[in-house]
Amino acid sequence: MKKIIYLDNAATTKTAPEVxxxxxxxxxxxxxxxxxxxxxxxxxxxxxTESREQIAEALGAKSNEIYFTAGGSxxxxxAIKEAAEAYKDKGKHIITSKIEHHAVLHTCEALEKKGYExxxxxxDEKGIVDxxxxxxxxxxxxILITIMFANNEIGTIQPIKEIGAxxxxxxxxxxxxxxxxxxxIPFLVDDYxxxxxSASGHKLKGPKGIGFLxxxxxxxxxxxxHGGGQERARRAGTENVPGIVGLGKAVKMAFTKxxxxxAKEKELxxxxxxxxxxxxxxxxxxxxxxxxxxxxxxxxxxxIEGESLLIMLDMEGICxxxxxACTSGSLDPSHVLxxxxxxxxxxxxxxxxxxxxxxxxxxxDFTVDTLKGIVEKLRSMSPLYEDFMKRG
Amino acid sequence: xxxxxxxxxxxxxxxxxxxxxxxxxxxxxxAKCGDIMRIYLDIDENQRIRDCKFKTFGCGAAVxxxxxxxxxxKGKTVKEAMEVTNKAVMExxxxxxxxxxxxxxxxxxxxxxxxxxxxxxxxxxxxxxEKPKSDIHEEEEEEEY
Numbered sequence: 001m002k003k004i005i006y007l008d009n010a011a012t013t014k015t016a017p018e019v020x021x022x023x024x025x026x027x028x029x030x031x032x033x034x035x036x037x038x039x040x041x042x043x044x045x046x047x048x049t050e051s052r053e054q055i056a057e058a059l060g061a062k063s064n065e066i067y068f069t070a071g072g073s074x075x076x077x078x079a080i081k082e083a084a085e086a087y088k089d090k091g092k093h094i095i096t097s098k099i100e101h102h103a104v105l106h107t108c109e110a111l112e113k114k115g116y117e118x119x120x121x122x123x124d125e126k127g128i129v130d131x132x133x134x135x136x137x138x139x140x141x142x143i144l145i146t147i148m149f150a151n152n153e154i155g156t157i158q159p160i161k162e163i164g165a166x167x168x169x170x171x172x173x174x175x176x177x178x179x180x181x182x183x184x185i186p187f188l189v190d191d192y193x194x195x196x197x198s199a200s201g202h203k204l205k206g207p208k209g210i211g212f213l214x215x216x217x218x219x220x221x222x223x224x225x226h227g228g229g230q231e232r233a234r235r236a237g238t239e240n241v242p243g244i245v246g247l248g249k250a251v252k253m254a255f256t257k258x259x260x261x262x263a264k265e266k267e268l269x270x271x272x273x274x275x276x277x278x279x280x281x282x283x284x285x286x287x288x289x290x291x292x293x294x295x296x297x298x299x300x301x302x303x304i305e306g307e308s309l310l311i312m313l314d315m316e317g318i319c320x321x322x323x324x325a326c327t328s329g330s331l332d333p334s335h336v337l338x339x340x341x342x343x344x345x346x347x348x349x350x351x352x353x354x355x356x357x358x359x360x361x362x363x364x365d366f367t368v369d370t371l372k373g374i375v376e377k378l379r380s381m382s383p384l385y386e387d388f389m390k391r392g
Numbered sequence: 393x394x395x396x397x398x399x400x401x402x403x404x405x406x407x408x409x410x411x412x413x414x415x416x417x418x419x420x421x422x423a424k425c426g427d428i429m430r431i432y433l434d435i436d437e438n439q440r441i442r443d444c445k446f447k448t449f450g451c452g453a454a455v456x457x458x459x460x461x462x463x464x465x466k467g468k469t470v471k472e473a474m475e476v477t478n479k480a481v482m483e484x485x486x487x488x489x490x491x492x493x494x495x496x497x498x499x500x501x502x503x504x505x506x507x508x509x510x511x512x513x514x515x516x517x518x519x520x521x522e523k524p525k526s527d528i529h530e531e532e533e534e535e536e537y
Contacts, residue, residue, distance in 0.1 A: 303449065304449065305426055305427075305449055305450050305451055305454075307451035307452055308402070308450070308451055308452055308454075308455060311399075311402065311452045312403075315403065324426060324451070333426065344423055344424040344425075344426070345423030345424070345426070345449075348423070348426040380408070381405065381408050381447055381448060381449075381455065382428075382447060382448070382449045383419060383428050383429070383430040383447040383448065383449055384423065384428060384449045385449075386410065386430075386447055
């Protein structure tokens with residue numbers, strides 16, 4: 001395989017070798033079922049407990065408030081559907097935003113079909129959820145507010161503390177999808193008044209197929225999977241022990257090195273943004289300049305289409321993603337880019353680059369140089385660019 | 393995702409560019425859907441397509457189908473060019489993923505739009521040719537951003 005420059009860390013990350021190493025014995029040596037009574041099994045049980053404690057500590061939570069799931073989407077589905085079910089006697093109104101991940105949006109749409117009412121709050125043109133509109137959306141029968149911690153496409157960090165306070169003030173449950181934020185930016189669930197939080201292992205160098213839902217003690221929520229007594233009988237099924245061990249290790253590493261990694265990523269990110277905006281004309285940066293994930297960059301290049309851009313980058317070994325319709329299999333481009341007010345053709349020409357601290361300045365330089373050539377080539381083929389140039 | 397032929401026509405598209413004094417120009421698709429194709433035709437007095445160029449805003453399949461469509465009509469008479477269907481373009485490219493079939497339809501429409509423009513300019517009718525459906529400028533005006 002050719003040399004790869006991996007700039008799609010919001011899609012998934014490379015599992016850290018230390019994580020893989022930590023997981024391996026739980027496939028081969030300590031393979032016992034944590035529910036069994038013999039000594040072999042106690043090793044598995046201990047590992048699960050330790051991982052749970054690790055995660056709880058990172059969030060400032062108690063370990064019995066952490067429930068392992070198969071990932072972020074499962075945690076989102078569980079939180080929203082089963083809290084809605086548990087609180088339906090109080091009301092059937094839910095507030096979310098237009099820029100949520102599909103795991104939240106489609107879950108809310110599914111609830112609408114079951115008779116719930118959902119308000120999808122706007123964000124501003126930077127992609128920050130509008131607090132005033134959110135406030136106005138609150139009703140007597142509102143039972144749940146679910147707003148993402150940080151956006152997966154444009155990297156905007158949402159005013160979670162303010163939303164948490166607002167929810168608390170009104171006695172409304174507050175869930176946040178923190179899949180992109182957990183392990184990347186520091187926060188504690190109590191400071192932010194978060195009642196439920198979804199996170200995923202593979203976005204922070206842990207394994208795929210494992211995540212968790214934090215559920216504050218005292219919150220009513222129905223069980224997701226009925227069966228055995230695992231996860232306090234709320235999410236039955238034999239634990240994914242190696243996955244849980246890997247997640248625990250990844251969380252420990254992410255929190256130990258957060259400051260250091262963030263500093264490196266921010267430096268690379270700002271260098272990348274700076275060069276691209278200076279050197280490629282008719283380009284805009286999507287999202288907020290400051291309230292932004294340390295590793296997220298999202299551009300729109302006018303007059304060109306994102307999928308073409310991605311294929312050409314791939315030919316040079318650069319892995320990236322786009323909000324173009326052609327990458328989603330529908331005719332509509334990214335709902336996030338449309339929600340922040342971009343016209344369709346600008347949304348089609350978007351490019352997301354998400355870094356890790358392992359990227360180098362050399363890689364960024366190569367990426368910008370390559371990008372310049374590709375954008376120029378695609379524009380020379382674009383009838384939109386032709387019209388624009390002729391109009392002067 | 394794409395066949396080798398699609399990738400070849402995408403990375404080395406044939407006949408990219410404009411013609412200075414084209415006999416016909418056709419532009420189809422719209423920016424909203426993420427695909428716009430423009431075809432330029434140079435047609436001689438015997439109704440043979442001497443030259444053909446294209447410009448496309450769109451995905452890999454849109455670029456490849458434009459490139460292949462220009463290759464297929466070049467050197468053909470107007471009547472023969474009418475037989476270049478989206479199916480022919482797709483077959484020549486060894487197929488397209490199902491979600492990209494509309495790109496080949498766009499290529500056929502772009503050729504037809506350019507032929508329509510040529511026919512109108514010269515006051516002739518071409519058998520089986522209908523007025524092109526989509527015009528990006530009309531759609532742009534309807535669009536409110």
